[in-house]
Amino acid sequence: MTVVDRSQSRPRNWDNDYELTDSEKRFVAQHIYVAIAALFVGSLFGPLQAFEFSGVDFYQYIEPVIKSYYQGLTLHGVLNALVWTTFFIVGFTNLTTMKGLGRPLSHPHINRIGFWVMVVGLLTTAFPILANSATVLYTFYPPLQASWAFYLGLTLVVVGSWIEGLGFYLTLHAWRKENRGTRSPFIALGGIINAAMWQIATLGIAVEVLTMLLPWSLGITDATDPELARTYFWFTGHPLVYFWLLPAYVSWYGMLPKQVGGKLFSDSLARLAFWMFLIVSVPVGFHHQFTDPGVPQTWKFIHALLTYAVFFPSMITAFTVIASLEYAGRKRGGTGLVGWIRTLPWDDPSVTAQLLGAILFMFGGIGGLTNASYNLNLVIHNTAWVPGHFHLTVATAVTLTFMGVTYWMIPHLTGKALWGRRVALFQTWTWFVGMIIFSNAMHMLGLLGAPRRTPLGKALYVPESWDGHLMRVSIGGAILLVSVLTYVYIMVRTIAGPKVEKALVPAVPVAQPLRPSQQTPLWLDRFKPWLIGAGVLLVIAYGPQLVDQIFNMNLNAPGSDIDLW
Amino acid sequence: MTETAPGPSTGSDDPNLTMGIDPYERNWMRLSIALLVAFAATITVAGFSMGFAVPGADGEVDPRTVLETEPWSSPGLREISPGVYEAYVVAQTWSFNPRELEVPVGSELTIYVTSPDVQHGFSVRDTNVNMQVVPGQVSKLSYTFDEVGEFPYICNEYCGQGHAAMYGVVNVVPASAVSAGNDNDNASDSAEAQGDADGQVD
Numbered sequence: 040m041t042v043v044d045r046s047q048s049r050p051r052n053w054d055n056d057y058e059l060t061d062s063e064k065r066f067v068a069q070h071i072y073v074a075i076a077a078l079f080v081g082s083l084f085g086p087l088q089a090f091e092f093s094g095v096d097f098y099q100y101i102e103p104v105i106k107s108y109y110q111g112l113t114l115h116g117v118l119n120a121l122v123w124t125t126f127f128i129v130g131f132t133n134l135t136t137m138k139g140l141g142r143p144l145s146h147p148h149i150n151r152i153g154f155w156v157m158v159v160g161l162l163t164t165a166f167p168i169l170a171n172s173a174t175v176l177y178t179f180y181p182p183l184q185a186s187w188a189f190y191l192g193l194t195l196v197v198v199g200s201w202i203e204g205l206g207f208y209l210t211l212h213a214w215r216k217e218n219r220g221t222r223s224p225f226i227a228l229g230g231i232i233n234a235a236m237w238q239i240a241t242l243g244i245a246v247e248v249l250t251m252l253l254p255w256s257l258g259i260t261d262a263t264d265p266e267l268a269r270t271y272f273w274f275t276g277h278p279l280v281y282f283w284l285l286p287a288y289v290s291w292y293g294m295l296p297k298q299v300g301g302k303l304f305s306d307s308l309a310r311l312a313f314w315m316f317l318i319v320s321v322p323v324g325f326h327h328q329f330t331d332p333g334v335p336q337t338w339k340f341i342h343a344l345l346t347y348a349v350f351f352p353s354m355i356t357a358f359t360v361i362a363s364l365e366y367a368g369r370k371r372g373g374t375g376l377v378g379w380i381r382t383l384p385w386d387d388p389s390v391t392a393q394l395l396g397a398i399l400f401m402f403g404g405i406g407g408l409t410n411a412s413y414n415l416n417l418v419i420h421n422t423a424w425v426p427g428h429f430h431l432t433v434a435t436a437v438t439l440t441f442m443g444v445t446y447w448m449i450p451h452l453t454g455k456a457l458w459g460r461r462v463a464l465f466q467t468w469t470w471f472v473g474m475i476i477f478s479n480a481m482h483m484l485g486l487l488g489a490p491r492r493t494p495l496g497k498a499l500y501v502p503e504s505w506d507g508h509l510m511r512v513s514i515g516g517a518i519l520l521v522s523v524l525t526y527v528y529i530m531v532r533t534i535a536g537p538k539v540e541k542a543l544v545p546a547v548p549v550a551q552p553l554r555p556s557q558q559t560p561l562w563l564d565r566f567k568p569w570l571i572g573a574g575v576l577l578v579i580a581y582g583p584q585l586v587d588q589i590f591n592m593n594l595n596a597p598g599s600d601i602d603l604w
Numbered sequence: 605m606t607e608t609a610p611g612p613s614t615g616s617d618d619p620n621l622t623m624g625i626d627p628y629e630r631n632w633m634r635l636s637i638a639l640l641v642a643f644a645a646t647i648t649v650a651g652f653s654m655g656f657a658v659p660g661a662d663g664e665v666d667p668r669t670v671l672e673t674e675p676w677s678s679p680g681l682r683e684i685s686p687g688v689y690e691a692y693v694v695a696q697t698w699s700f701n702p703r704e705l706e707v708p709v710g711s712e713l714t715i716y717v718t719s720p721d722v723q724h725g726f727s728v729r730d731t732n733v734n735m736q737v738v739p740g741q742v743s744k745l746s747y748t749f750d751e752v753g754e755f756p757y758i759c760n761e762y763c764g765q766g767h768a769a770m771y772g773v774v775n776v777v778p779a780s781a782v783s784a785g786n787d788n789d790n791a792s793d794s795a796e797a798q799g800d801a802d803g804q805v806d
Binding site: 176330414 | 650664736767
């Protein structure tokens with residue numbers, strides 16, 4: 040394709056020379072350290088589950104500390120899917136906001152308060168999980184009842200992220216007052232759109248916890264309405280995956296092109312994709328409830344169609360990101376239909392991690408479309424296919440991208456050099472290979488009817504014909520364990536390493552758009568029309584059914600009176 | 605990407621601002637939309653005219669008293685007309701009641717499931733029957749068993765320590781071998797057996 044680079048005509052607001060102060064860098068790094076610690080602890084349990092599938096049960100040896108497969112699974116889900124992601128994302132958004140806008144936070148104390156609320160929340164959640172009084176997995180479906188501290192802690196983590204979000208809005212507002220008529224820089228805008236989407240989405244879980252789960256776990260009410268709780272939960276539960284994904288997209292659109300020596304192919308479509316996510320991420324939750332009783336088929340079908348709509352911005356992303364990479368690959372001398380791929384800097388672990396994450400995301404996307412396809416969901420709902428799917432998305436596209444980002448970001452924040460570039464390349468490739476083996480086997484088991492969240496090594500209904508797949512799950516898990524331990528080791532060695540001279544510290548990669556962002560229409564730079572659109576669609580797609588469930592609420596499910604775990 | 609000249613940009617609301625979409629990308633977006641419309645059409649046809657249905661709102665119960673209430677106080681299989689069965693299954697920690705359902709091949713079986721305690725799952729292997737089981741709600745799906753064999757039904761929602769042991773089995777038997785398991789004395793001939801069962805509805 041013919042691509043004309045016009046960005047030289049108006050360099051503005053993009054790769055500004057703002058450098059975060061030492062204290063700003065420390066603040067961002069604090070988020071990332073908590074995130075990496077959570078990833079480390081949580082990832083120790085994932086492989087134990089994978090090993091259990093082939094009959095090697097390590098849980099019996101750690102029983103004095105961790106009582107069961109399910110307690111390990113709860114730790115794995117909460118620490119990896121909720122804590123690693125949320126702390127990384129909020130830290131990263133602090134960085135993209137400040138660097139993108141080229142200014143400090145307008146109210147840094149607000150963000151500091153937000154961070155410490157999140158930390159207190161994390162500790163409050165950790166105690167009951169470690170004490171085996173919250174073995175309810177990361178979906179905590181009532182009437183499984185956890186200790187009240189578990190719900191309170193999770194609430195505080197979310198509230199802390201809201202407070203930090205407020206800090207981002209105020210900073211963008213301040214920047215706009217100083218830069219009237221200028222398009223917001225993409226990496227800042229993208230992160231802040233994600234924060235806004237998150238605040239809308241988490242209303243569901245906030246209502247669930249505050250009106251039902253907290254009073255019930257404190258003994259104020261004696262029963263709950265599990266179906267209404269599911270509807271609240273999935274109001275938040277699906278947009279949660281876009282909350283994880285959009286920061287990876289910020290990197291793929293707004294940073295990776297710079298890292299490979301190219302430019303962002305289309306500024307306006309990058310923005311359009313993000314605004315579409317703001318609108319259609321939330322009203323899709325019933326696609327997690329296709330097999331639920333108590334929700335009419337009509338609403339499930341409407342949400343199936345809306346889920347197809349949310350697939351569209353990911354299709355835009357596929358084109359724009361690949362076109363940006365191709366532009367760079369050809370500039371580096373690559374030729375032929377796919378020859379440009381080889382010329383990308385595969386010797387840079389940060390780039391390789393993100394490229395490999397993006398490759399597996401294509402398969403994750405196809406599987407996701409299957410999940411969302413209404414009656415097709417009957418084949419895979421609650422089977423091993425589902426964790427197989429989200430280990431391609433959140434555990435690879437998102438996690439491997441975040442790991443890749445830390446390969447430049449931790450050196451940038453600490454003034455150190457990345458320890459072990461070749462070891463880091465080994466880490467990214469082992470994650471890629473381990474996840475292919477693990478995830479493929481999980482998808483196959485799901486199609487054969489193996490349930491998720493089940494120690495299949497013990498289950499009585501497992502036929503011998505599954506043994507090969509179960510073994511591959513264990514092998515994939517072993518490779519991933521090596522990979523994650525390598526990752527943590529690289530991070531520790533980097534952080535503990537000596538400071539290096541400034542010229543050797545990587546800068547924040549900020550990609551220029553091919554066409555100046557100043558030529559992007561104004562409607563792609565304004566919150567108001569999109570927020571109104573999000574609200575209207577939410578009322579149409581959720582309103583009637585949610586109102587019906589709330590008005591017919593029956594707090595009549597007390598749960599079980601035996602010790603469940 | 606050649607339709608927009610850079611021009612003297614003012615930074616204000618220039619009405620000539622365009623998105624500057626590359627023609628290749630425009631076609632990609634059209635293709636994406638066409639693909640998604642085709643997918644939507646497929647699931648619509650399959651869901652609403654070919655009978656690949658998902659569960660819906662099929663009634664509510666009180667989980668505190670459901671086990672003392674008909675028909676849940678005597679769960680099991682009933683033949684409601686020749687070749688048409690319904691089964692009421694209680695899912696509770698950590699077993700299904702009943703653990704076995706036996707139907708002759710070719711039967712249409714409608715399964716109702718509820719739980720008095722926590723959430724469970726009910727999926728019948730190698731079929732499209734897959735339901736979330738939620739206290740207070742009745743889950744319902746129908747399936748026609750056209751092949752002889754054992755179809756395990758498995759709890760596929762975490763429900764506590766004994767979750768992995770929670771399963772049962774649908775036994776689909778040759779039409780000539782229906783056992784007396786269906787509240788039916790005359791088991792030697794399936795046609796007769798089904799005829800006799802007619803009066804047993806409710």
